Amino acid sequence: MAPTDKQSENPSYHEDETTLRQEAIAWVVRLNNSRISPEDQQAFETWKAKSTIHLQVFQKVSAIWGDPDLHAAATQRAQEPSSILPQQSATPRRWLQHAGAIAACAMLFTMAIVHYDPLTWLQADYRTAIGEQRTIALPDGSTVVLNTQTAIATSFDQTARRIRLLKGEASFNVQPDSHRPFVVESQQTATRAVGTEFMVRTQQDQELVTVLEGTVEVSSLHDQNLPALVSAGSRVQFEHGRLGRPFSVDLATVSAWLNGRLIVNGVPLEQVIDEVRRYYPGTILLLNQPIRDMQVTGTYNLEDPSKSLSLLAKTFPTHMFNLANRFVILF
Numbered sequence: 001m002a003p004t005d006k007q008s009e010n011p012s013y014h015e016d017e018t019t020l021r022q023e024a025i026a027w028v029v030r031l032n033n034s035r036i037s038p039e040d041q042q043a044f045e046t047w048k049a050k051s052t053i054h055l056q057v058f059q060k061v062s063a064i065w066g067d068p069d070l071h072a073a074a075t076q077r078a079q080e081p082s083s084i085l086p087q088q089s090a091t092p093r094r095w096l097q098h099a100g101a102i103a104a105c106a107m108l109f110t111m112a113i114v115h116y117d118p119l120t121w122l123q124a125d126y127r128t129a130i131g132e133q134r135t136i137a138l139p140d141g142s143t144v145v146l147n148t149q150t151a152i153a154t155s156f157d158q159t160a161r162r163i164r165l166l167k168g169e170a171s172f173n174v175q176p177d178s179h180r181p182f183v184v185e186s187q188q189t190a191t192r193a194v195g196t197e198f199m200v201r202t203q204q205d206q207e208l209v210t211v212l213e214g215t216v217e218v219s220s221l222h223d224q225n226l227p228a229l230v231s232a233g234s235r236v237q238f239e240h241g242r243l244g245r246p247f248s249v250d251l252a253t254v255s256a257w258l259n260g261r262l263i264v265n266g267v268p269l270e271q272v273i274d275e276v277r278r279y280y281p282g283t284i285l286l287l288n289q290p291i292r293d294m295q296v297t298g299t300y301n302l303e304d305p306s307k308s309l310s311l312l313a314k315t316f317p318t319h320m321f322n323l324a325n326r327f328v329i330l331f
């Protein structure tokens with residue numbers, strides 16, 4: 001029976017908006033598969049003709065699918081074998097399962113490329129996985145807390161205590177030893193301390209050294225400029241090939257990760273999502289352009305990044321597609 005005008009204009013008469021979006025996502029993925037059969041094409045035309053809302057939702061999802069970020073995460077897949085996508089006609093709900101399989105395969109492929117770094121892991125004495133934090137007791141009585149996706153190598157002898165931060169972020173609580181300086185080297189900087197507590201974070205071409213207690217000396221490994229003396233409550237940043245001047249920070253905010261929390265105050269949503277990504281064991285795509293620069297203030301649980309994403313999605317004017325807590329699209 002053909003749908004009435006009321007049914008055509010109001011999709012909630014039969015199904016809610018979330019179901020429509022999920023079915024549209026399934027059809028977009030299926031239609032981008034070169035093996036689509038004539039029967040499947042006809043099934044899609046029937047689904048699309050159910051109402052003008054069906055067509056509008058499909059067009060919106062199709063536009064999102066064309067975004068280059070989404071292509072990087074979901075269309076870098078090989079031609080899927082016929083055993084994954086059977087040739088017989090199927091309902092949109094069944095194709096949603098097939099779309100989920102495709103997205104999951106793409107997500108796993110992306111994670112393998114981005115997160116598996118064999119050279120780094122082979123050099124490391126200690127390391128953490130995505131979302132993991134680990135406290136290490138060092139031979140001199142000092143301790144180091146490794147944040148998510150972090151790797152360090154240690155070298156202790158009678159003259160010096162050296163740590164190489166190969167990747168990620170770590171907090172160091174150093175036992176005093178005037179005869180053996182404690183030095184943390186990363187890609188761009190060396191941080192020297194005797195007895196103090198500080199954090200070092202390395203990411204792409206930027207490094208951050210934050211002092212929680214005492215004073216450290218931070219120098220660039222690539223130039224001969226004088227080192228920066230950084231005291232408690234201050235941070236120094238290496239960026240664009242140079243070491244900046246120390247500046248004050250709110251220690252409760254910048255060290256919140258030690259307690260499994262992310263605290264932000266007036267930070268753009270895109271930066272908050274980037275931070276949550278570090279702890280999320282999957283792929284997060286922010287495709288809603290208008291909300292990227294919206295300011296975020298709040299406290300988020302890094303031990304459960306999925307809940308943090310759900311909270312953000314409820315706070316801002318966006319929709320969230322979540323596949324098995326491993327593949328999230330905000331659109």
